[in-house]
Amino acid sequence: MKNLRIILIGCLAVVSLWAADVSGKWSYEMAGRNGNTMTSNLTLKADGDKLTGSVSGRNGDTDISDGKIDGDNISFTVLREFNGNKITQNYKGKVDGDAIHFAMTMEGGRGAGKPREFDAHRAK
Numbered sequence: 001m002k003n004l005r006i007i008l009i010g011c012l013a014v015v016s017l018w019a020a021d022v023s024g025k026w027s028y029e030m031a032g033r034n035g036n037t038m039t040s041n042l043t044l045k046a047d048g049d050k051l052t053g054s055v056s057g058r059n060g061d062t063d064i065s066d067g068k069i070d071g072d073n074i075s076f077t078v079l080r081e082f083n084g085n086k087i088t089q090n091y092k093g094k095v096d097g098d099a100i101h102f103a104m105t106m107e108g109g110r111g112a113g114k115p116r117e118f119d120a121h122r123a124k
Contacts, residue, residue, distance in 0.1 A: 020072045020095035022046050028102070028120035042120055044074075051076055055089075064091075074100065098122040 022044045032038040043061075044053040051067025055078050067076035078089040088107040093100040100120045 020046075020069060020074065022051065022069065022074055022095055022100065025123040026100065026120040027123050028118050030116060030118050041123070072096070093120070 026042040041056040054061040064076040072095045075092045093102040103115045
């Protein structure tokens with residue numbers, strides 16, 4: 001039984017090493033209203049296969065929820081409220097070194113359902 005525990009702990013350690021290292025600050029630009037470019041920041045913290053952090057926006061930072069890491073793939077949700085309307089932003093990304101290639105879809109609000117693609121880069 002003791003050997004089985006050691007093997008399981010070893011396997012978990014190896015899986016953790018395969019997970020992408022996304023902890024830290026990231027920055028990205030996305031086209032906003034009227035073609036204006038908006039710069040946003042992500043602060044991410046990885047803990048095994050769980051991901052926490054926040055996303056900056058016009059109204060300050062918003063915590064992420066349902067954050068997951070699966071190898072080089074990450075996903076999380078951001079819930080925002082604008083003028084009494086609730087908007088859910090679903091982020092899915094693939095980590096590639098110091099970049100994350102994202103596709104973000106929205107539920108509610110303008111632009112719902114249309115994926116928006118962008119790259120976030122690790123802040124130096």
